[in-house]
Amino acid sequence: MTNTPLNALRTFEAVARNLSFAKGAEELNVSPAAVSSQIRLLEARLEQPLFHRKGRQITLTEAGKKLLPGVQRGLSELRQAVLKVGMDRSAGVLNISTMPTLLQKWILPRLSDFYEGHAEIDLRINADTGLVNFEQTDFHAAIRFGAGKWPGLKSQKLMDDWILPVCSPEMLRDIGPINSIEDLQGHDLFFVESEVWDSWFRVLGESGRESRWPLLNDSLSILMAAEQGQGIALSRWSLAARDIEAGRLARPIKTVVKTDWSYYFVSPPHFFDLPKVRIFRQWLLDHCASFSTPE
Amino acid sequence: MTNTPLNALRTFEAVARNLSFAKGAEELNVSPAAVSSQIRLLEARLEQPLFHRKGRQITLTEAGKKLLPGVQRGLSELRQAVLKVGMDRSAGVLNISTMPTLLQKWILPRLSDFYEGHAEIDLRINADTGLVNFEQTDFHAAIRFGAGKWPGLKSQKLMDDWILPVCSPEMLRDIGPINSIEDLQGHDLFFVESEVWDSWFRVLGESGRESRWPLLNDSLSILMAAEQGQGIALSRWSLAARDIEAGRLARPIKTVVKTDWSYYFVSPPHFFDLPKVRIFRQWLLDHCASFSTPE
């Protein structure tokens, strides 16, 4: 069986609705001649005329009258289906992947603000450390810490970060302020095995690194341990800032080391500028801009 | 606003239903590459992917899942609309135009046979002497008496016709058989002004025609007048045969003159071979073939 000439049906619908080849042509932004031949094609396919050409005005034949309603229903159904998918570009579900630590310490405290401002977007954040495969999942974007380049993806820098030592305010009272980075090495340091600390250890010199091994391998646990006075944690400003400002953590020494990597908003090109993605991205950027830096 | 890419939607539907580019391509009788680019086009238009390509198997994305049902409904609606019009090609209304006389005297007596054999065809016969304008009406075909050529129309000969004098059986008893055409001129002749009689008057010679004028101008009235013994009618075999065979009319002389014209089935080319038209045409031809000739 030969398939239905869909475009000719659309032309037919426009002409039949206007009862005019010329108006139909105008509506479809084509010449009357194009419309004429499309209709001719459809009539040939159906092996019967669809319009009576009576001088300068046309009317539908019986066949045309019978065809029109179904074609209108069908086309409108298709239009709506496409429209609905289009709508989801600004509203609907927005799936974001990010790292557990950033989610817990930075995003979650700010999230209610987003929900309040954008009820039309159903934001779903997933905590996941590995790389997202955007080809095989429905994630629209991710927030990642890195050098800024991900193959095949568009990215935008959100903010820089700094490494800094933190401990509980009580501990700081007990041991007193620390005046040099070398002094710091006299205490228990918590940190996670990761290249994130490279910048920090470069400042200490290679020897500093060799001598130390991570005691805990989860950034959140480290911060919690520091908060409870168990030692000094090597953390990131982005994760600790809120606790410092709230007085739950203190800085034994003001020295900070900027990390090589930064936070980036990462997304496949076809999602990057989707309205709902753009809205979320802009919201992130605003909050990053007003986020404090460690002096 | 830019319009919906209908053909791409059809491709999408086939691929989504089969969950395979290859199967979809086979179904649409195109190469996988063609399908691939159609989908790519649609995805570009919607600015979001519709399938997850996971190695050798594909799945629908959220957007794809949302799009599919509406597209299926829409396409099926269009298919049905087109199908319904196609159906009408074999069933449905069949509008035929013919001349009042032939309708009355030849078709109507045979019509119940057609209705019995073809209940699916809603035959509507219209009696009309003038030429049918097939462009501006819904007539599918006409039966006309003529030379066999109508511009822009297909025609097929149904049967020849003959001119012959008829009168009531009683009158024939009274005046006795007539032995030559010249004898005939001694009586009152009824005929209708029309070029149909040319063949007849050619046999009589020009003078015959000059002296006679039509007394009645309606073929049916003429036959009725003859039947009631009011004179001799110059009629056509096709119209009188039935009455002759039933004994309501008699032939005062056996001489018949074949007309220049014949009966033709006439139809626009796009209707000529429509199933329902063909069926009716064949039915006519069968009846014409078994219709008697005047010796």
Added chain:
DNA sequence: CTGTCAGTTAACTTTTTCTTAACCTTAATA
């Protein structure tokens, strides 16, 4: 009559769609 409007037709151009053929990835097989 004449001019105009609406639709058609024909020749030609542009755009879209399809095919072919090489390539890539994944999964099954030797």
Added chain:
DNA sequence: TATTAAGGTTAAGAAAAAGTTAACTGACAG
């Protein structure tokens, strides 16, 4: 582990479809 096959993608070019312009036709209004 290398090999093969299946399924999808890509690029270049060919084929098909759709569009344009311009001349033509026929109906209608002034």
